[in-house]
Amino acid sequence: MAGQFAQRFQLMAGNIERAIRGKREAVELALVCLFSEGHLLMEDVPGTGKTTLARSVAASVDAEWRRIQFTPDLLPSDITGVSIFNQAHQKFEFHQGPVFANIVLADEINRASPKTQSALLEVMEERRVTVDAEPHPVPRPFMVVATQNPVDMDGTYPLPEAQLDRFLMKISVGYPDHYSEVEILKAGPQVDRLPQVARASDVAAMIDFAGQIHVADPVYDYIVALVASTRTNPNLRLGASPRASLALLRASRVRAASTGRHYVVPEDVKALAVPVIAHRLILTPEAELRQRTAADVLGEVMAGMPVPQAA
Amino acid sequence: MPAAAPPPTSPGSSSRRARGTASRRRGRRDGARVAEVALWRRIAGPAVVAALAATAGWGFHRVFPAAELLTVVVPAALVPAVVAALTRNRPLWLALVLDVVLWLAAAVPLYGAFTLAFASDLTNSWQALLTTLLPAPAEPRLLILTHTLVWLAAVTGAETLTRTRLRIAPALPALLVYGVALVLGVDGEGSNLATSAALLVMVGLLLVLREDRPALWLLPVLPAIGVVTLAAALLGPVLPMAREPYDPRRDAELPPPVRVDSVSPLDRVSAWLQIPDRPLFTVKADKPLNWRLAVLDRYDGVRWTSSGRFQPTGGRVPSDAWTGATTTVRQTVTFQGLPGTWLPAADRPVEVKGARGLAADPESGALLTSAATGKGFTYQVTSEVAAPTKDELLHAVPVADPGLTAFPAGPQEKLFRKLAQDATRGADVPIRQAYRLQNFLRTTAKYDITAPPGHSLKALEFFLDTTYRGTSEQFASSFALMARTLGLPARVVVGFRPGQAKDGVYHVRSGDVMAWAEIKFDKLGWRPFYPTPGKSGAKDDHDVVSSAIEESEKLEGEFGQSGASKAKEPAPKGKPVPVAESTSHWWVIAPVVVAAYLLLALVLPWWRRRSRRGATPDARRVMGAWHQACQDLGVVGKHSLTASEIVARHPAVEELQPLAALANHVRYAPDTLPPHAASEAWRYSDAIRAHTRRTTPLRTRLTHRLNPKTLIRP
Structure with a gap:
């Protein structure tokens, strides 16, 4: 089974890579996020392919996807939907917003007001929207792929910590290398021509399978020790929460399955620690002044932490 | 009735019967030999374990006096071995209960009566032993530790021997106890080499006994054990750890320095001089010496006190730094009216007998007792009086010890320093500085028992700057402080002159009290200086002081003749001469x-x-x-x-x-x-x-x- 999972995973990754050239790592991380039932935050400068990656993921799956362009005047109801009085039936009817899709692309999420951003909170964690005290579940699989621009910060609203914590991963796409950029120029935009290589039900089944990947007790200990060490690190003002431990475990299981293994090894944990944990950490002012990043600190923590030696 | 016919036999049956009989005979013979061997092993095994425990206990001979130690060790080693041998076929719990009961019973004669104090004594005996100068007094509160350890070693060893087939394990408890004895006895006198060799032999014997082989097998093995033991005995002393063994006393927390007497002996000097005929004590000794009472090395500007950390001792007092020629002087001191807890003795006492509650300061050798010292209290002291040669004195170099050259803050330091520098001008070596200082005080000021008492900085300033009259209290204090301004480590000693001799006994009265000063030199240790002049001038009437002064004047004279050339050789002032490297293996x-x-x-x-x-x-x-x-x-x-x-x-x-x-x-x-x-x-x-x-x-x-x-x- 793990072999089949790996095969489909690689097929999807190869498919997406036709649109995003030379970014295999980012593609695989996005897929890990998808099969972990997590949400993905992509932060990078304009034009590096954030939106393309998100669209490619959506295009590879035969599932419903929507795009929301976040702007300062966007209202919460523009995302979740609204109840409208139907005079014919003499009752309110709920009109679903764009969030009711399998994959939701929240483009430039930091341009919307905090009120609108918070509209995403419930649906990201609870996977349902409550309007007029009535819950409306979103379809499965459900994934929010948000993008944001680290430069040109005028008129933006940085995401609050609570919302950042709800993203399973935060990744950067980065500029392509010379060869890949030449290929992009030659091939032109490919997103619309990508074939659908998986159905929504396949993705749901793969998610269920990944949840059953075996994790040995020492690996649990390793995850907890790694996350706990961020809470006592002198360079960090805020460490990672237990939600981060859960996220790292889920993602590690998917990564193990994506390589055809039916058990998690510490490599999985180490490989995913930075994208899963770093965006949840807040550096101390002294560390920021020394130009340190959360990824640096996390790297140091991992370098000093022994990996489990026996099952 | 005809007799019953014998059962018919086949031709081969008689020969089989004969073979069977022979086999049974052989079997009986083998069985008897096995039983004999088993009996021999049953007796020898516990005996060796008991001997091992006793030898391990004997390892404490550097901690306790031998006679008292033997009375504790022998029963503690023997009884558990006998119990183990007798109860080998009974349940273990029965043997252990018997052992505990007998252990308690054996503790009774140790204390003289049944008491529950042994429990707390057992807990405290470690610390007490580590803070006691060896040999430790043979007191039950200390001996209980050895008693219990040996008992435990014997119980564990003997029960392991009789109930298991383990070979070396029965010896391990005894070896552990021996390890404890070695560590606790590091500071004691004597050697454990023979004990170690005996232990090795016994361990070898035990190994042989545990082999399931006939006794003849021992013949070639015993020489092998002897060779191993000999090799260990030869190699053991060469090992670095044997030359400088770990001494836990270095890490033990010693009792803090305490005021051992409500009235400082130095404060009593003037009072005693006012009533000079009060008999204080008598000393029966081979020769007259100054009897040292208290050593005061810490001065706070008001009074001299002792920083000594007195440790209980069974009688031995550690020697000082002096390793040269000495004269042994035996004294029997009997108290008559001497108050306080200090015990007078000639410097330097090395052994004291008969004093209850004795404690000694390992640094100064000063003695005191925690027991009551009324009239008739008596004890014997053996002292080793240092007799350095002129050459050794000429080349003496003071040790560098900031604590012994400290001068309390105050405006008086300037006066003391100036006087000291003036008095020692031209003296190029430390011993000469000290002699000049001594001579300065003896010739400048006068001895006057009516002078105001006190040795605070103010009082001494008054003495040196105004009255020029005082008792040995002021002379000795002034000398020590002036020496300190020159960088010479100095202290004050309170003691007595030899007293009046009568029938070989020196009768010391209160008028014989005297304070003098001492300076610490490398290798020489503390050397006395007598800055107090006699009653009728610079010369003293008493033998000890007069001879010391004569000796110093003689040396001073030699400085004038040949000393100048020699004086160029000594090491710089205040810096100790490096200790010669010990031979290393x-x-x-x-x-x-x-x-x-x-x-x-x-x-x-x-x-x-x-x-x-x-x-x-x-x-x-x-x-x-x-x-x-x-x-x-x-x-x-x-x-x-x-x-x-x-x-x-x-x-x-x-x-x-x-x-x-x-x-x-x-x-x-x-x-x-x-x-x-x-x-x-x-x-x-x-x-x-x-x-x-x-x-x-x-x-x-x-x-x-x-x-x-x-x-x-x-």
């Missing part, structure tokens, strides 16, 4: 250590590899193959690396990837290993080893092999 030890390390570096990796390859189950073999590969690749002690990271660091080693996968499978997968996985893992590991040998230069491999990190952290 490192030239023997070093090659042995190097050879042992090389052997270890050669054998240990081979042994590790062998044990890894032969480990069970298969999962351990796979992990062994992985660890072996990591060791061969030089990945040692990098515990934060995952298997993939190690693979990534060695991309050229193809076999590493599948081996890492197998290792990960063993560690983290829920299912069992595929068949032949262990063999496969070792095939990869061997290939990696071969690859490493091919690609790594010999020098690098050797360095890696000899690296201690590789040996310690595989």
